[in-house]
Amino acid sequence: MATLRERLAGGAPLVAVSFGDDDAEGEAARARALGVDLAELRIDWYRSYVPGDVCRAAAAFRAAGLPTLATIRSKAEGGYWPGDDAERLALFEAVIPEVDAVDVELSSAGILPGVVAAARAADRPVIVSYHDFEATPGEAALRATVEAAVAAGADVVKISTMARGPEDLRVLAGLLLRYDSMIVIGMGAEGAGSRVFFPLLGSRITYSAIGGRPAPGQLPFAETVRLLETFSPGYAARRAAGGDA
Numbered sequence: 582m583a584t585l586r587e588r589l590a591g592g593a594p595l596v597a598v599s600f601g602d603d604d605a606e607g608e609a610a611r612a613r614a615l616g617v618d619l620a621e622l623r624i625d626w627y628r629s630y631v632p633g634d635v636c637r638a639a640a641a642f643r644a645a646g647l648p649t650l651a652t653i654r655s656k657a658e659g660g661y662w663p664g665d666d667a668e669r670l671a672l673f674e675a676v677i678p679e680v681d682a683v684d685v686e687l688s689s690a691g692i693l694p695g696v697v698a699a700a701r702a703a704d705r706p707v708i709v710s711y712h713d714f715e716a717t718p719g720e721a722a723l724r725a726t727v728e729a730a731v732a733a734g735a736d737v738v739k740i741s742t743m744a745r746g747p748e749d750l751r752v753l754a755g756l757l758l759r760y761d762s763m764i765v766i767g768m769g770a771e772g773a774g775s776r777v778f779f780p781l782l783g784s785r786i787t788y789s790a791i792g793g794r795p796a797p798g799q800l801p802f803a804e805t806v807r808l809l810e811t812f813s814p815g816y817a818a819r820r821a822a823g824g825d826a
């Protein structure tokens with residue numbers, strides 16, 4: 582079976598679902614049975630930020646055979662992390678060896694070099710991300726963001742912005758076509774189609790919801806699977822092979 586790094590580098594897109602720390606064993610078993618490709622561990626949603634507890638929740642997903650992505654989203658980019666930079670970096674350093682990849686915001690400048698260094702030391706790919714829940718910035722600003730994320734050490738750059746209409750989707754699609762190793766998402770009702778269409782153009786991960794706290798415009802997991810099976814033969818083939826192709 583391909584590693585997560587290999588899957589992020591090419592081939593059919595991955596369907597991720599985000600999880601908190603309620604019943605990690607049960608959620609992991611259900612997600613595995615449903616054929617989720619990647620569990621995004623939204624550690625900023627967790628009830629406990631004690632490193633041992635966080636690592637145990639991560640281990641439950643890995644034990645179920647599900648690749649994991651650790652995210653500790655800052656409040657500045659729509660997340661819930663209540664602590665300071667030193668605590669967040671320490672938590673990233675503790676959890677990185679227990680997961681398959683890590684996501685950190687470009688704007689988290691105080692911890693970004695440390696997170697990249699910890700990921701490199703553990704040979705884990707790094708997604709450097711940018712979120713705007715209000716609007717989609719102009720193309721020049723987004724290009725500068727992508728280039729700064731690459732310069733910071735991103736293996737994959739994620740751009741997730743609120744799409745207010747077709748013009749925003751054109752900007753986001755242009756960005757996706759311009760660079761390799763991208764995850765691009767148009768959030769909101771106007772962006773919802775991008776969650777299926779952009780993966781067909783090469784966006785590496787699409788995020789979907791199984792209950793929980795769906796992001797704006799996120800589609801349910803089952804609907805995302807149905808649409809990707811319809812439009813992505815590569816995804817359909819991988820799923821038919823039980824996720825292992």
Ligand SMILES: O=C1C[C@@](O)(C(=O)O)C[C@@H](O)[C@@H]1O
Binds near residue numbers: 621652684710739766
């Ligand atoms: O950044 C992303 C994308 C997302 O915000 C979405 O819109 O699907 C959901 C988040 O959990 C994830 O980390």
